[in-house]
Amino acid sequence: MDTNAYAADQATRGLLRFLTCGSVDDGKSTLIGRLLYDSQLIMEDQLSSLEKDSRKHGTTGEEIDLALLVDGLEAERQQGITIDVAYRFFNTPRRSFIVADTPGHEQYTRNMATGASNSDLAIILIDARKGVLTQTKRHSFICSLLGIRNIVVAVNKIDLVGFSQDVFDRIVGDYLTFATSLGFHSIVPVPISARYGDNVTTRSGNMPWYRGTTLVNYLETVDAEAEAVDRPFRFSVQWVNRPNLDFRGFSGTIGSGRIAVGDQVVVAASGKTSRVARIVTADGDLPGAGAGDAVTLTLADEIDIARGDLLCPPSQRPAVADQFAAHILWMDEEAMLPGRQYLMRIGNLWTPCSVTSIKHRIDVNTLEHQAARSIELNGIAFCNLSTAKPVPFDPYEENRSTGAFILVDRFTNRTAAAGMIAFPLRRATNIHHESNLVDKQARAALTGQKPAVLWFTGLSGSGKSTIAKLVELELNRAGRLTYILDGDNVRHGLNNDLGFTDTDRVENIRRIGEVAKLFVDAGVIVLCSFISPFRAERQMVRELVEQGEFLEIFIDTPIEECIRRDPKGLYAKAKSGAIPNFTGIDSPYEPPTAPEITLTTVGTSPEALAQDLLRQLRERGHSA
Template sequence: MSHKSDLIENDILAYLREHEQKELLRILTCGSVDDGKSTLIGRLLHDSKMVYEDQLDAVTRDSKKSGTTGDKPDLALLVDGLKSEREQGITIDVAYRYFSTSKRKFIIADCPGHEQYTRNMATGASTCDLAIILIDARHGVQEQTRRHSYIVRLLGINHVVVAINKMDLENWSEDRFNEIKSEYTELAKKLGLKDLRFLPMSALSGDNVVEPSQNMPWHKGPTLMHIIESVHIGKDLTQKDLRFPIQWVNRPNLNFRGFSGQIASGVVRVGQEIKVMPSGRDTVIKEIHAPDGLVDEAFAPMSVTLTFEDEVDASRGDTVVPKKAKPVVANRFEAMMVWMNDDDLVPGREYIIKQGPHQTVCQVNHVGYRHNVNTFEKEDASKLRLNEIGKVEIRTIEPLVISDYDQNRALGGFVIIDRMSNLTVGAGMARVDSRTAQDHWQTPPPTGVTRPELTIPESDRVRLNRHHPATILITGLSGSGKTTTAHELSRALFQREINSFVLDGQMMRSGLNRDLGFQPSERSENLRRTMEVAKLLNDQGAICIAGFVAPEDHARQSARSLIGDGRFIHVHLSTSISVCQSRKGSNHNGQSDSRTNVPGVTEEYEVPENAELVIDNTNLTPEHVAELILAELDQRKITL
């Protein structure tokens, strides 16, 4: 049946070894209804000698009843296996076919073209590396062509073959081919599709599928088979940082404890320093167990078992990353969602989110917009219906090690599961950035929301209060004395008959910010929300004193911009780590603290360069520190 039939017959083990070493390419075929997707796949299988004789005989018999080619075999029936598909002559569900050549092995997904089967197509496209978008030469670019092209881009398929099919019905016209090519090129520019290959063909007769067409001598390019055998899949996962989601804790006996999974990206080596996220525990790779035994290094997408030098608490759903890496760990992020259930997606309802091996409870906070996949316009929406695609904000109970879907499918893709029925109801593609994940500092208010003007002028409030509004942000390591200083400063102001508000980081976490953890993005959001409160109080003439670790300069500068230079005073307590550790006791020794992401100890603390006041309070009393800050307020004429 195939080009390897002799090898299969004489040495099956040699054939299997050769087959195992071939590179796998996953292909998606899509396009409008009746563009010839199933016929194309059938032609590929037939012309590459991947159809058994009894299969071909069965198709020949069925063609007389359900086919559209007269007495000739209707090769589409090799793919359309459902009775309703054969009766209607369309594809309803995703059909997968496997075949191989001497150069590669392939899994090809035939996806339905109808709009009501968008969820089926999204399922088929989620793992594909290359898409073949068929266009009927008679009809050109249709609505379904646009929809499928959008989904191809949404799901991160970067390599696209635009197969202009049924050229025989257009008399093999080069002008017609160029016309459709020009039209689709404009569409591709809007969507951001870059790696495009255009191919005139006839799947029914086999022109330019496996063999070059004799009817189109004007086409000098390769055939479809040559393209899929030679295309370079540019997303080289080995060039990215290591990401290893743990799928299983392998403990066959008391003497062995390993962590098994598939490397999502990057390379892992024996002796490499790593950390387990989201806990942040550090260790070193001791051994790498591959299917054929111990190896010194492994790379994506290999499946391996890792052992660590130290007894580190790691479990299913955790992720191994390089020690110096700064992965995005968040319990709140945005994503594009394809809704797959008859019941609408309603914000606020709890679902199960499954991201690789990690599973936790989540809820959709709100729907940002619905994307019209026919016009590419963003439409206001409060919920998503079956087959609709929209941008949503998701909040999870446990933090996820998340990546942008375009950068890492394994960590950026997820499914939503109904807690009652256990049905998969949605598929999502995370949209995050390592610098701006969960960063709402620059997020504008919703459309139509405006800040009301104040009815009492600031000058009148200053005259009444006998001070100007201000926000004093006190930063430093945990244990540096921020909270103590804030309350002592508030007491000193009170003695001057000046009222003030203390907005301490821990205080805010007990109420307004109780949904936030201690990951970098969550620390930034904790500060942002507090600064928004401080700004509101400043607008009413008040003085606010905020004590925060605030380890990132980006967040501190954003706080300054939000409050305004005229009202913002940054005081940094430059207390050394050793002094902070002695004050906090075991909270900083990295062993007894259950929270390991401690800035200045297990994570970097970016020392501020432009603070208005830097105080080393190692040998100073809280009263003395408060006096220094009070003197700064007097000098700036905050107090009158």
């Protein structure tokens, strides 16, 4: 076989990336197996193995179960479902294809979104016996959000309803009624039997009433390839390549558009400009390159560029903002809470990010906009977000490569959400950071102390406030300038509008963190006594101040002891249901994993613990 001729032939065919999606057991894996089988891409030994596996795992009696070609995991075969995203390659004389088989179960919606994010077309499978289901609608809406504009509605298992035209027409009518507002450019309905091949690669004689295209013929001819080359040039720097003093290049993959040697480029965030001197690849320099090419660019000028920076044409710049609106698909089992800080990855740039408000949640059944205070697993919402620094982006509907992002949980490193940016939020341009003539060091020098946040965390009744008050008293006697922020006191004023839901607790600590930061800037030792049940918010406060200025002090008291003490009678009320969302009873507490100081209260007195803490503070230079 002439491999060079084969490669050239593949390049001229054109490539279509598509996914199959829909509800559970609609026949997605069977359809892909049918496509592979009819394309004659199954070797004899693989076919023999498939026959054997069909007898062991199959669901089609004595016949070959084509779904097993895709359901490669043992767990999938045993359960008869798809769990992970399975990618398969096949070709016809007219085109090459990469197809993603995505799970139908709701709990694997995140996997389906992964497959959709790289696809140009979607085949929505619908079981002819069941019609349009909730997951059919969910997957269709996600396809719309992720920029897929060409849809095939494959009404599968048509053989099980007697090849009925009435059933087909009813299902197509129901789907078109739902999908009217989703913005698809084309919706092509096809009645098929993936198991027997009706209307998949060849026209079925069982449905003389259907005069439309076969599925494969449509896939071969549809004009759905990504138009990334026609969009403005976007290049996210993945790596600053400097092997020696004579070479400095910027490596990455071109997200969209084209670039040529001599073209002028600008760093989107900083506005610094230069010209492309070379386009370097492993196979030598190129005069130009386009979307999808992995290259290293060298520039004519020495300008400051780092990983995550976005290069673009000076005349076609993206937006650069630290606040924007976006659709969020939540993928984590732990609900999203407004105000909680996550890590955002957009392109190759990482930055802290939080959802500042949920504008509305979207009901996938009706597409109705609903009020919401959090987003649960597989929920979809339209939100406002804020980042720690301005980031460059395009609206997702204009450019998928620069309008998409993910949110990552800071502690577990799980991907928490996928996001699609809609538009930047314009802030007042007359608001700036003002520099003062007197800085933190000058203020602290007046008292000769090292400013800090002493963050006391623990369950209600653990002794946080008692110990904090004793420590402040001793610091005051030693001539230190201090202030206590206590959970109860701030709720009488600053935070009197907040309740005790998880969302309100996050906002409570966010505000206190900002106030504590101001006290540190004033040169004060601020003692913060708060249950602060979530690690994410304590970490957020830590990152507001300089390294070494935040000391997490864990008042370690078992809940049984806190209940025994119950100085305010709160546990008794919580157990009776009088106080909902009470930490330790029906709301979680996440103990610190690596606090600077741990004080175990059982078997000792608050006075002794205060003295122990003062000793440790002296060792750290925070007191006399």
